[in-house]
Amino acid sequence: MKQGIIHATLIAPDLQQVCKAYVAQLDLQVQQQGALGADDAAALDLHDLAGAPLAWLANSAGEPVLRVIEDPAAVVGEPMYRHGWLSLEVLVGDIDTLAAALQPPFKVLGAAANLELSDAIRAAQVLGPCGELLYLTQIKAQVPPFDLPTTDATVANTFIGVMTTPDRDASQRAWSTLLGAKGWAFDTKITVLNRAYGQALEGRFPVAVVPMPGQCMVEIDQVELPAAAKVRHAGQYSLALRLPAADDVLLREAGWQVCAVGERRSLRGPAGEHVELLAG
Template identity: 30%
Template structure:
């Protein structure tokens, strides 16, 4: 089964960002309102209660959502240079066509279409939105022996990977395996021009990345940042800047939250709406303060 359920992004102007994802990525709004206090508190962000939000769904109808929350940006936040959720990755049908579309859009192309080293099946590009959110747009051209990767059923389809930047790759991977019950996928050293540009290092310098899986579903990528990176700046008691948290459905939710309760911000609570569908959810604060929201299957 596919575990990814949602990514939550902080945006300055909700109406603007809603229109951006609707008009250029074909996402449609399926829910709107203001953040409930119990939900905000479950994220360790009580001061985010009452902020307006929308939940958006891809044109394909896949039940993997994008939640946009309106909040004031922190002046010290810089994309790609801090620990935490760094990007969302969306599968597309034809990355070259998407690239032409993005050239006409408000998104800034920060990584033109380029095959990954040693992985010709993956053909990604990267864009940056007006709130410094990073979106990978990736065409899957072939199967991989270890993973079942999605094929887009529309030009721009569903999220399939959330990218996380960490200070200690081994430690973060171990935590996810021990606490969330995920499996190690693979690690590799790759030329990562987007990160090289962000940190001002030679483009040929390689960065170590690794994946996490459940069965044959690969859905987390963790990137080892260089020592000059640091914690993400933000407002006290509010959601992190940029990509705030990743929401996944956890098949053994009950056992995981019972055995690893020390990582929970608040006890599990039932929530309504498209993302939760009346199920219990709880958020864990993991390595580098990264938020993992877990939903009961």
């Protein structure tokens, strides 16, 4: 059974607009439409959205990789200005061709370019129709010590969840406890954040990367931000992970809020990021 990042959840003020955009431009297909069940709403800590319209979007391999839940009251805003989930890093086959063809409601924030980390990784930053940030990333070769996936598909799946935090070390401890791996800490430039904050493009941020099963990772970017308004934001809300079992006591000691929902657990990280742990 597949482990690592299984799917992501977006909150969208307009479900059909998001589905139409992803189908037309990112080669996903609507696999299923329906309503958010009470158990799923509880696992997502979205109790008030039980019964809300939702859609599952699948990639060309038929894998459901994105769940979109409609909340007309959700506030659309760029995610660079609040802590928690920042971006879905999505594996693609040809970033230059894909990014060049994108049109509204997608907005390319940074043209396709090689990462400072390695010329074997090429990515573009794209803002989506409900305020979600996508790092569309092509992996051309392995970059040790990381274990990275590759694809020939137009769009494959999310393989890295990117988050911002006021404290890299605290977030790295939490994620290392959950994933059973310490990972790596370093400083690097993050162009999309430099631009958003009006900083020099050569400026660097404290970053940590923690690996997880299934050739997936979480990236932790430390940034200083003012307190965000306590509203439900549209865009990326949660990542669903399937992982080896972790002890709830250790998770709480590491900074996670843990809520058991049937066979699943709902986690809230030190920076506010939401994680849904799947059974199996």
